[in-house]
Amino acid sequence: MEYIENRIFDEIELGETASLMRTLSQEDIELFAVMSGDVNPAHLDLEYARSDMFHKIIAHGMWGGSLISTLLGTKLPGPGTIYLAQTLKFKRPVALGDTITVTIKAVAKDEQRNGITFDCTCVNQKGEVVISGSAEVIAPTERVKRPRITLPEVFLYEHGARYHTLIEAADKLDPVTVAVINPFEPDFLASIVEATQKNIIKPIIIGPTTKIRAAAEAAGIDITPFKIHEAEYGGMSAREAVKLARLGEVDALVKGNLPYEDLMQAVNAPNTGLTTNQRMSHAFIMDVPMYSKLLFLTDAVLNIYPDLDAKRDIVQNAIDLAHVVGLENPKVAILSAVLTVNEHIKSTLDAAALCKMVDRGQISGGIVDGPLSFDTAISAQATKERGIISPVAGIADILVVPDLESGNILARQLEYLAEAQGIGVVLGARVPIMLAIHADSHITHLASYALASLLAHSRHAITP
Template sequence: MTNLSQPPVAPATASCPPSADAQHPNNVFGRLFRACEGLPAVRCAVVHPCDADSLGGAIAAAQRGLIEPVLVGPQAKIRAVAKEGGWDLSPWRIVDTEHSHAAADAAVALARAGEVQALMKGSLHTDELMGAVVASATGLRTARRVSHVFVMDVPAYPRMLLVTDAAVNIAPTVREKADIVQNAIELAHVLGVPEPKVAILAAVETVNPDMQATVDAAMLCKMADRGQITGGLIDGPLAFDNAVNLEAARTKHIVSPVAGQADILVVPDIEAGNMLAKQLQYLAGADSAGIVLGTRVPIVLTSRADSVRMRLASTAVLKLLAHARAQALAAAVKA
């Protein structure tokens, strides 16, 4: 599998990879799109696409061959948005529902029945969609904790960076963080990073019993030592500078295969994660895609602030993950 974490080494005379630019020399998103080439589109329920951003984003993803959208929501509203945008909806199925809550329930039911392999949030509130997703009797829960990962292309950082969890879990326990870490590691594998380096973030790099984040980090590292978390190299607690900057790690005499070159940043709670992800985006010029994991099917939670490129990148991650899961299931059945 192609490693998407770092840009390929090329001769100095070679041109930049497709979609690369001066702002994003690593071209993480361009490499995501290339990895999707040749794979069939994923049937995806687009939940309540009742504004131009959400419907237009789904159509753009369909035109790029990333998804085969199933539009779930009030049909009259969806068609009105399409008419205003000049879009032809005839190629795609529409599942008519009364309102946004019903759209969330219907989309989850489609996923449970195997009629779609992924979900994409439209113009409803995230709480509405996730409420249907996590419902104990009718939702899409698995044995794993549901979590969210941002896939980020940070111009100043020489590799793809995953940040988790900045969108779903408010104040996760160490047991829940173990699932959050495992979810991110498995996503990194799908994205071509065979042994991701995982930094468990805190304010300091030493264990302080008065700082729960440092205690959790130490516990997660020992869980990895005992095989309770697998597939990656895990270290922590690490402060942010020590996680992403080799010189900072050397200055503090931190000897670690993770320090200074993390592929995955695991934040203490949603407040820290949300601020970190948005600071990287708005102050460091990062592009970000996002995906919900730990559910029966991958889920994209779009934001109205997302650019078209970011929406498409999230859908590319969704496509790669859906195909990886299908391959794993087929292999399990064959075995």
């Protein structure tokens, strides 16, 4: 076991020194900002920091100052030290990637109060002094020896960060007209404005006009430039949106505050709905903080207990969706509870059949393997431990669940236990139908508009 031990006042001699070395990383900057609440763009925005020499000099200086405190509290004098004062001058910028050597040197002692003054110097890898100054402490008078505490692992993540790739891709395309149904929430309304300003969408808002305008006014959001089609309640809003899609006046539907059942009843209505010869299925695109890329999950909403034919269509729809998002050859994991084909577990038989369908060209555009358990589908470590050899295991892009029940449970687990965010889309209708996951946010709304744009442009590209 590793210990830290102090140096008491009587032991420390003038001229005695201690040092440590650290390299400044982006994670250090972000973690310091989270800890201190300091979101000064000079510290976090490197371009901003480069634009002003004064800010360059102080940017990340507090990080260097904290290293001096670390050295005094853990090495010299060490545990039991009481910090009294510190005077520092920030002489040069501490840049991302710089390696800083911090040195403290005892230069004066106060016998009456056990005080020690230290000269403090921080030098970068070029030998340049970046920080200099002094620190005054009260040194401990009793020996302290303690096991070194193992610090918890800290993981920093911007929720929804991977959706920026979708938004950036949609930024490059012409805006698409979308019917936004019953947007009552402030964040939802704000996202319509932002997506319009980014030139991703041209919105047509559908719903009870008085309620929508009141919600916008209460939130201080200006929606006066937008078209609003009056509809008194959820079912009427859904039917109006479907009507506009059938007429070719909108390229996508975005569900707001109305029951999913009301929307799908209008979509599935004979003669007036949006059904096609293609089977409809639902897919989530999820940003899971602990996973290295966007994760597709299908079908957790639409097809309750799909048979083999339905699963073939579900897989193909998901592969086609992944192509639109930019994955040329997505890796598809067919999930089950076990890793081998078992005649008593239908999902394993379906998995084997789906893999053979790929061989026969009945499914195309992706790499499909299964049955795979959830852990072996997304964890390289689990794959190695289980001895699985597979081009999909551990690195899956798409998870195909056995049925709606298991898929919905998995989606909610990722949302509430893994802090995942998700955008959902119904595929196979005349236009894409966007359904955000339950705990949607501003970024998921923007990502939904972006995905609607990508899908609409893809559809127009292949429509004669």
